[in-house]
Amino acid sequence: MAAMNLIARDTHPTVARMLDSYDSPAILVSRDYEILATNDLYRDKFGELDQSDEHPRCYAVSHGYDRPCDEAGETCPLRAATASGNRERVLHIHQTPRGEEHVDVEMLPVFDEAGELEFFIELLRPLRTGSAREPELAMTGSSPAFNEMMGLIARVAPSDVAVLLSGESGAGKELAAHGIHRHSRRAKRHMVTLECAGLTETLFESELFGHVRGAFTGANFHKPGLVEAANGGTLFLDEIGDVPLSLQVKLLRLIETGTYRQVGSTEVRHSDFRLVCATHKNLGQLVEQGLFREDLYYRINVFPIRVPPLRERPEDLQGIARRVLEELGEGRHHHLTQSAADRLREYRFPGNVRELRNILARAMLLANTNVLDRDVIERALTPSRPQFDRAGRPAEAASAVDAIPEDLSLRGAEQRYLLWLLDHFGGSKTQAAQAAGISVRSLYRKLAW
Incomplete structure (x- = not known):
C-alpha cells in the first residue's frame, strides 16, 4: 500500500492517510494551494519535494509559476472545484523529472463535519504521448489544439465507448487511436487495425471476420479474422467512410451484438472488443447523400474527437520535427536551424505530419552536414508538391x-x-x-x- 508523506506539520495524519487509498499519484492540497502530503506513487513518478520549502505550492511545483494557474493563463482545477463544490478535471502540462509531460489532473474537494471545504485531494495521471519502445507511435505537442485532443483522449480512454476520430490524411489519427488504446483497460491486449479503403466486399469480410477452407476460390485454409484477434483488445477501423454500403449492415450487426460469422461458416462467434474508427471524410454528408447508414453513424460516433491538422499546431512543429529527426537519424543527431524551422512554419502542409516526415527525410539526404538550414529545407520542399506540365505530367520526372x-x-x-x-x-x-x-x-x- 502507498504511504503518505506529511509536508506541513499541522496536517492531520488521518486526513493525509486518505491518499493511501488511491492507485495513482496523489497529493493533499490546502485551499491556499499548499501541498500538505504526498503518497509514494507521487514521489515515484514526480520525485521528492524540496524539503527546504515548508509550504510548497502546487502551481510552483507542477509548473514553476509564481501565481495560481488561472492567473497564468491556464485552467485551475482547484479554483474550479472551490466554485462548484464538486470534483473537477483538466489536462495540464507539468514539469517532471523527465521533462514536460501531459498530466490528467482530477481535483476532489474534502469537506469537514460542518460541511465546510477544508482540503483537496489532487490525483495526477500522466499521459504517455510518446513511447520509447515504439517511437513511430509517439505524439508530440503542447499547442491548444493538441492539448484539447489529448484532454478528450484522457477522458474517453478508460471507458469502453466507441470513438470516432476525424481529421485530414496524415494528421495522426492512427497515433491518436494508439493513444486511446495505451491508456485503456485493454492496453495489455492487442490493438488490431483494418484499413477499409480499397477493399472489395469479399476481401473486407474475409479480413474482418475470417473465412473457412473452401469458402471461395483460393480459400485453401482456415483464416481467423481481425475481429477474433481483437478479442479483449481494441479494433481500429481506419477510413470507415470507405466501407461499401452493402457491408455496413454486417458491420452494424457486429457492433451491436458482438457476434459475427466467418465467410463460408454458419457458426456464430462472439468477440469482446473496444471500437475506434477514423475517417478523413464528412460522414454526416455521406449520411445525407445516402452513402453511409445513419444507424451505423450513430453507433460509431459515440465520442467524436477531431485530430487537428499540422497547420493549426504551429507551436508544435519544431518539437515534432526534432522527434522525427531523432527517429530517422539512426543515432546521428541532426540539427534544424531557426531559419529552417521558420521556413517550415510558412508551409501549409497539406499532407500534415506524414508530409513533414518526408520533407525532413529528403532534407537529411540533401544536406552535406548534420545541420539542416533554410536552403536545404527549401530544396526539400520543392518536390513536395510536383509541378505538372500542360499534358498533366510532372515537369521534373x-x-x-x-x-x-x-x-x-x-x-x-x-x-x-x-x-x-x-x-x-x-x-x-x-x-x-x-x-x-x-x-x-x-x-x-x-x-x-
Whole structure:
C-alpha cells in the first residue's frame, strides 16, 4: 500500500492517510494551494519535494509559476472545484523529472463535519504521448489544439465507448487511436487495425471476420479474422467512410451484438472488443447523400474527437520535427536551424505530419552536414508538391511516365502523379504511398487501372 508523506506539520495524519487509498499519484492540497502530503506513487513518478520549502505550492511545483494557474493563463482545477463544490478535471502540462509531460489532473474537494471545504485531494495521471519502445507511435505537442485532443483522449480512454476520430490524411489519427488504446483497460491486449479503403466486399469480410477452407476460390485454409484477434483488445477501423454500403449492415450487426460469422461458416462467434474508427471524410454528408447508414453513424460516433491538422499546431512543429529527426537519424543527431524551422512554419502542409516526415527525410539526404538550414529545407520542399506540365505530367520526372498513354482524365493525372512519386522515392512503394496519403494496397489498385 502507498504511504503518505506529511509536508506541513499541522496536517492531520488521518486526513493525509486518505491518499493511501488511491492507485495513482496523489497529493493533499490546502485551499491556499499548499501541498500538505504526498503518497509514494507521487514521489515515484514526480520525485521528492524540496524539503527546504515548508509550504510548497502546487502551481510552483507542477509548473514553476509564481501565481495560481488561472492567473497564468491556464485552467485551475482547484479554483474550479472551490466554485462548484464538486470534483473537477483538466489536462495540464507539468514539469517532471523527465521533462514536460501531459498530466490528467482530477481535483476532489474534502469537506469537514460542518460541511465546510477544508482540503483537496489532487490525483495526477500522466499521459504517455510518446513511447520509447515504439517511437513511430509517439505524439508530440503542447499547442491548444493538441492539448484539447489529448484532454478528450484522457477522458474517453478508460471507458469502453466507441470513438470516432476525424481529421485530414496524415494528421495522426492512427497515433491518436494508439493513444486511446495505451491508456485503456485493454492496453495489455492487442490493438488490431483494418484499413477499409480499397477493399472489395469479399476481401473486407474475409479480413474482418475470417473465412473457412473452401469458402471461395483460393480459400485453401482456415483464416481467423481481425475481429477474433481483437478479442479483449481494441479494433481500429481506419477510413470507415470507405466501407461499401452493402457491408455496413454486417458491420452494424457486429457492433451491436458482438457476434459475427466467418465467410463460408454458419457458426456464430462472439468477440469482446473496444471500437475506434477514423475517417478523413464528412460522414454526416455521406449520411445525407445516402452513402453511409445513419444507424451505423450513430453507433460509431459515440465520442467524436477531431485530430487537428499540422497547420493549426504551429507551436508544435519544431518539437515534432526534432522527434522525427531523432527517429530517422539512426543515432546521428541532426540539427534544424531557426531559419529552417521558420521556413517550415510558412508551409501549409497539406499532407500534415506524414508530409513533414518526408520533407525532413529528403532534407537529411540533401544536406552535406548534420545541420539542416533554410536552403536545404527549401530544396526539400520543392518536390513536395510536383509541378505538372500542360499534358498533366510532372515537369521534373516526365521520363518516368513516357510509357503512359496521354490521358487528360482525373484518373490519368492521379496515375501519373503516383508514378512520379515512385520514381522520386527510388521505386519504394511504401514511401510513395505515404507521400500520397494512401495505403500500399490502394497504390497497387490505382496503378493497375
